[in-house]
Amino acid sequence: MNTSTTAAHLARLRLRSPGELVELVPYLFGFHPTASVVVLTMTGPQREIGFRARSDLVADHDSAAFARWLTEILVRNDAEAAAILVYAPDDWSGQIESLQHAFETALHAADIEIFEFMRVQQGRWWSLLCADPSCCPPEGIPLAREAGAASVVAAEMTYAGATVLPDREALVATLRPCGSLVRAAMDQATARVEEEWIDRLLGGGTLMAWRDETDGLHRRLVDRWAAGDQALSDDEAARLVVGLSDKLVRDRCLGVVDSPLRPAARALWAELVRRARPSDVAPPATMLAWAAWQDGDGAFANIALDRAVISDPTYALARLLGHALAHGLPPSTGAGLAELSAREAAAMPAAAIRKKRKKARRRRNR
Secondary structure: OOOOHHHHHHHOOOOOOOOHHHHHHHHOEOOOOOOOEEEEEEOOOOOOEEEEEEEOOOOOEEEEHHHHHHHHHHOOOOOHHHHHHEOOOOOOOOOOOHHHHHHHHHHHHHOOOEEEEEEOOOOEEEEOOOOOOOOOOOOEEEOHHHHOOHHHHHHHHHHOOOOOOOOHHHHOOOOOOOOHHHHHHHHHHHHHHHHHHHHHOOOOOOOHHHHHHHHHHHHHHHHHHHHOOOOOOHHHHHHHHHHHOOOOHOOOOOOHHHOOOHHHHHHHHHHHHOOOOOOOOHHHHHHHHHHHHOOOOOOHHHHHHHHHHHOOOOOOHHHHHHHHOOOOOOOOHHHHHHHHHHHHHHHHHHHHHHHHHHHHHHOOOO
16 A cells, blocks of 8 residues: 555455456555455455465466465464455466465465465456356346446545556556666766765765754755655755765665555655656665565565665665565565664764765866
8 A cells, every 4th residue: 555545445345246346446556456366365354355375376386386376375373364366368278277276275374364366368267166146147247347347446446546557567667767867967967976976075064964854954954845745856856865875874764664654755766756867766676665564565566676685786775675585474574674784874974974085086086
């Protein structure tokens, strides 16, 4: 979920049929899954949706290992029950029965109830746990959007501000770098801010003062975006991007994730990812991935993390977060990762200052 408003609507939403569960899934991920397996955990007596994950559909011979892997992830997230939805492409030749059997075996061994097992294909859905043709006919049931019918789920989630993109590639495109004119202006602003920072260091300015300024700017901008004013000048964007290269600044700014301002921070950080130079993308992209992870938005977290790793494959926090996402660790483990990151950041300031000053002197002597 991208906003607290959407999450609140999700908490109130009561699904009345398996078909409404199918209608909800695209809103949980932000796009319509294709050639995918989606797992949703169900917790409590009301069977509330908790952890959710999507993975590419595998070949039949990999079904058993695939089911065991996803079950291990569900166990880490304390799943009591799970709904499995298989989104098969129109030309899929796989055997849904073998995949169902693999999940039944793995989930039974882990003492996880199968709440629902569904197939979604060619605009129709099938509940494979129901053998009653009066409610689950063998030809399947059309999706509400395919049949042109009104959908309570779609109406509720649209009212909450949720949007659904056509596919995962469209979600990736939302973080695509800005065009050439914006890029040129941002490059100039970033170089100008870097020069100013170097001049201040050489002139006796303190790292602490610079950190405080960056943190203060970040707080003001998040507050402004939360209030609906999402204007961001090149100078403001450049100051944040340069400031976030300091890991202690990054971690101070990342603290907003644990507040009601997280949706505004996510929107701001996404804009920084789009506007930052390729070499500067890792910090804001990792922060964006972290916030998405805390929202349970694993699909977007992985997309943002991909941008971070492309920018800097050695970026420690991105690597830690990548490990957490790959192993399906719950967001509650974030405190431990943050502590590891803080230790790394605390060990670096003196060396980072010396490096910046040496770089500045070399530039001055050219």
